[in-house]
Amino acid sequence: MKIAQKLLNSVRPHFKEGGRFEKLHPAFDALETFLFVPGHTTSQGVHVRDAIDLKRTMFTVIVALVPTLLFGMWNVGYQHHLAYGMEASLVDNFLFGFWKVLPIIIVSYAVGLGVEFIFAIVRNHQVSEGYLVTGLLIPLTMPVTIPLWMVALGAIFCTVLGKEIFGGTGMNFMNPALLARAFMFFAFPAYMSGDIWTDLSPEAGHALVDAYSGATNLVTFDANFTKLPSPADMFWGFEQGSIGETSAFACLIGALILIATGIGSWQIIVSCVVGVLVMGLFLNVVAPADVPTHAMHTPAYYHLLMGGFAFGAVYMATDPVSAAQTETGKWIYGLLIGMFTVILRVFNPAYPEGVMLSILLMNVFAPLIDHIVVEQHIKNRKKRA
């Protein structure tokens, strides 16, 4: 650390006004504040002193993401070895997944931060920490077989069109990571849906087992929900899917961390769950009785465990920038996310992952919800006065 400090001190003059690399100052500043607590304080005006700044907020989310990441890595290896009918130890599974997932994470961070640095230098503003979370969320929402250049394209798309174009971190009206996923889902459908969820790189001396099927739960349940794996398997996450989304349990740990630290809004998470259950139960009631395998008969709580709902509700819907801000608004926002998710899953087999689209849709509506809530509040107060 001392060496880094010395190095930074020695090159600092070059980045100061009038220095050789004056233009690159935002880049230097970002690196310095990332490594050390900045020593400068505000010189005028009233300001809030608080231990929780943007950097710590983002870092807490990353900590909350670690369970899903670790489990995702293990599951990549597990699914791979399962498809070839091989016995593998926990460490083997994990290491296999680690080496598959790591490049995706590196590409996502390198490209996204690269774009952020370029914008910071051109527009002469500070590099913000917003991308730290986005950069990890993007790989977790991808299938492990995704080609790296597509990840790069998705990262560029979401940073430029999802964030920088509106003014950078905190100004985006949609969740950038989800935007990247939506972009790739529509741009490269063959690589984002179908039989791509398990890494099938050949293993010497082993052939694919006959029972192997590439279909995820979300595809299976549309045809016949009774063929789904047991709820316990879906809860723990021994199933195919995007890297981080399979385990509802890991997402639950993340949710506890986010709620305990006050970073994520529990209202949104709870209302998402309630929305799913309400809509699921409603569909159970109105489901056609003569087709017992119809997707509408799926038990409501299955929707909580299947696919990316848990991941989306915990890490995506709670994004403080793009979610609703008012307390009542959060409940409406979450309920609608849950309801739309179930509707999309059941009635639109073309878009199996309803969570992504419903969160993006509600991101767009969040300001409107807030506006209505505030207006209503004002009206009520006036009536009382």
Place this chain on the structure above:
Amino acid sequence: MSTETTPVAVVEEKKKEGLFSKKNLRVLRDPLDDTNPVTVQILGVCSALAVTVQVKPAIIMALGVTVVTAFSNLIISLIRNTIPNRIRIIVQLIVAAMLVTIVDQLLKAYMFDVSKKLSVFVGLIITNCIVMGRLEAFALAQKPWPSFLDGIGNGLGYGIILVIVAVIREVLGSGSVLGFKVVPQWLYDMGYVNNGLMMLPPAALFLIGIFIWWQRSRNRKLINAS
């Protein structure tokens, strides 16, 4: 000094204007950039989303719109003093509809395959906001020749955007331009894939948005003083 020169300029203005005087050229040139119908006036966006998947239909569409705006501007401008104000919209619609029908029939006669691809959108030129917008905003109050130039300018301004968007969409979406392969095979062999998003209408919206962004950062005149 300035007080002496101003009257002279006024006298010169009163002389008979040349066909391509500075003012007329501006009428022709401004819609290409400063007052572009798509990116600045935000007119005709719907058809820009629909016909820009490939370059060829986009070019035909651009030519069709140019012809219709130019001649409807000309005709309306010629009869502008005889149109009763209360029914002017109907008169404009009839003129535009007549021209669109002519264009549609010509396409069907000589370029049937393109006409099929453009399908309903040729007919919908009638309701293209650019046609009505220019008739209302320009032709009703201007002499025939500048109106004609204004029609051509706006048609071309629309066409430029259409062709730019279509080229990008066709290259990224199908790897070709005007049907010729431009993305080399070795790139596909290396794992490159055509971008499916570019085949969907939202892609045109993104591209027009990016174009507006680029245009405003380049052209200082367009930045709102807010």
